[in-house]
Amino acid sequence: MIAVDAKHGTACLLSRRRWTSKLLSFRLARDPSFRFVPGQFARLGLRKPNGSPVWRAYSIASAPWDDHLEFYSIIVPDGQFTTLLDALEPGDEIMIERSAYGFLTTSRFADGRDLWMLATGTGLAPFLSILQDEDTWRRFERLVLVHGVRASAEFAYREEIDALRRHPLWADVGERLVYQPVLSREPAPWALAGRIPALLDDGTLEARVGLRIEPAHSRLMVCGSPNMVRDTHRALMRKDCRLSRLAAPAQIAVENGW
Ligand SMILES: Cc1cc2nc3c(=O)[nH]c(=O)nc-3n(C[C@H](O)[C@H](O)[C@H](O)COP(=O)(O)OP(=O)(O)OC[C@H]3O[C@@H](n4cnc5c(N)ncnc54)[C@H](O)[C@@H]3O)c2cc1C
Ligand SMILES: NC(=O)c1ccc[n+]([C@@H]2O[C@H](COP(=O)([O-])OP(=O)(O)OC[C@H]3O[C@@H](n4cnc5c(N)ncnc54)[C@H](OP(=O)(O)O)[C@@H]3O)[C@@H](O)[C@H]2O)c1
Structure with a gap:
């Protein structure tokens, strides 16, 4: 990381991967001093043609x-931000704050048996990191990753998610992960049709996954659009689950994707 000031540095764009015309992944070189807990976010900055910064x-x-x-x-x-991001090439620099932020981490839960990760769209991202943490695999008996998108082309990272089960650090417990795709605007036999809150309300999601959501055992993390987070939170409250707070650990942790 090249220092810009005490709070910010810049990092080199190493590579990009396009999933669709509207979805891409990118890698930045990481300064060894940049620490984060899986589930946290970074703040990235780019400069507009007039030189003013845009941070996201x-x-x-x-x-x-x-x-x-x-x-x-x-x-x-x-x-x-993303118009500038779309135009970058490997070798270009992106500004980055030196600290990571956020509370969508498994440390939000004091206990729990089953970890449900409910995402739509790019809300998948924090769960990809959480699922690469050995502690996640050892701590929970069941890991359930639910990803909702409009069209099947938007199911990014499917192969990587499948490969996670065979990671040498936790291959002995790799069968703990259940991955459940949800498709809202086209049918596919391997995906559930509809939206996550409705699939929670009518019991379809639990039936397909083969696991009940119970306050005593289930811990649930939610990340997606603000409306998805709101509606999913409400659906989980109808199952007697509550937002987990430091002073009062409970079942739910949420993060709005914008
Ligand atoms: C805690 C946090 C974590 C985030 N993590 C991610 C992430 O991992 N990946 C990511 O792509 N974005 C993420 N975002 C959103 C991101 O910060 C920007 O909003 C996004 O890059 C678009 O920036 P923009 O300036 O191009 O458009 P903006 O002017 O910021 O957004 C314009 C509109 O685009 C839509 N929008 C913004 N972000 C998204 C999104 N992710 N998916 C669908 N629609 C969106 C909304 O309708 C929004 O009102 C996160 C936001 C927050 C608050
Ligand atoms: N992805 C595309 O191909 C596409 C195309 C045109 C425009 N856009 C625009 O791009 C932006 C982002 O689109 P996106 O598809 O990445 O994200 P998104 O609109 O958040 O949709 C992602 C998934 O979340 C679902 N969803 C939306 N609201 C929900 C709620 N309240 N509860 C539960 N699930 C909910 C969507 O279902 P539904 O399909 O039922 O909404 C979809 O399956 C939006 O402003 C959108 O209008 C996207």
Whole structure:
């Protein structure tokens, strides 16, 4: 990381991967002093042609031990940050704050048996990092990753998620992970159809995963659009789950994806 000032540095764009015309992943070189807990986000900055900076939050998708930082991004039409991001080439520099932020971490839960990770769109990113943490695999008996998107082309990281089960650090417990895709705008036999809150309300999601959501055992992390987070939170409250706070640990942790 090249120092810009005490709070910010710059990092080199190492590579990009395009999933669709609107979805890409990118890797930045990581300064060894940049520390984060899986589930946290970084603040990234780019300069507009007039030189003024645009800063945005980005969940870290890579593992805490990787020597790079990976991010998974939407390209918003005319978005201030993502239009600039879309035009970058490997070798270009991105500004980055030196600290990571956020509370969508498994430390939010004091206990629990089953960890449910409920995501839509790029809300998948923090869970990719959480699933590369050995502590996640050892601490919970079941890991359930639910990813909701509009069209099947938007199911990024499917092969990587599948490969996680065979990671040498936790291959002995690799069968603990259940991955459940949810598709809202086209049918596919391997995905559930609809939206996550409705699939929670009618019991379809639990039936497909083969696991009940119970306050005593389930811990649930939610990341997606503000509306998805709101509606999923409400659906989980109808199952008697509550937001987990430091002073009052409970079942739910949420993060709005923008
Ligand atoms: C804690 C946190 C973590 C975030 N992590 C990520 C991440 O990992 N990946 C990522 O792509 N974005 C993430 N975002 C959103 C990101 O900060 C920017 O909003 C996004 O890069 C678009 O920036 P923009 O300037 O191009 O458009 P903006 O002007 O910021 O956004 C314009 C509109 O685009 C839509 N939008 C913004 N972000 C998204 C999104 N991720 N998916 C779908 N629609 C969106 C919304 O309708 C928003 O009102 C995160 C935001 C927060 C608060
Ligand atoms: N992805 C695309 O191909 C596409 C195309 C045109 C425009 N856009 C625009 O791009 C932006 C981001 O699109 P996105 O698809 O990445 O993210 P998104 O709109 O958040 O949708 C991602 C997934 O979340 C679902 N969802 C939306 N609201 C929800 C809620 N309240 N509860 C539960 N699930 C909910 C969507 O279902 P639904 O399909 O039922 O909404 C979809 O399956 C949006 O402003 C969108 O209008 C995207």
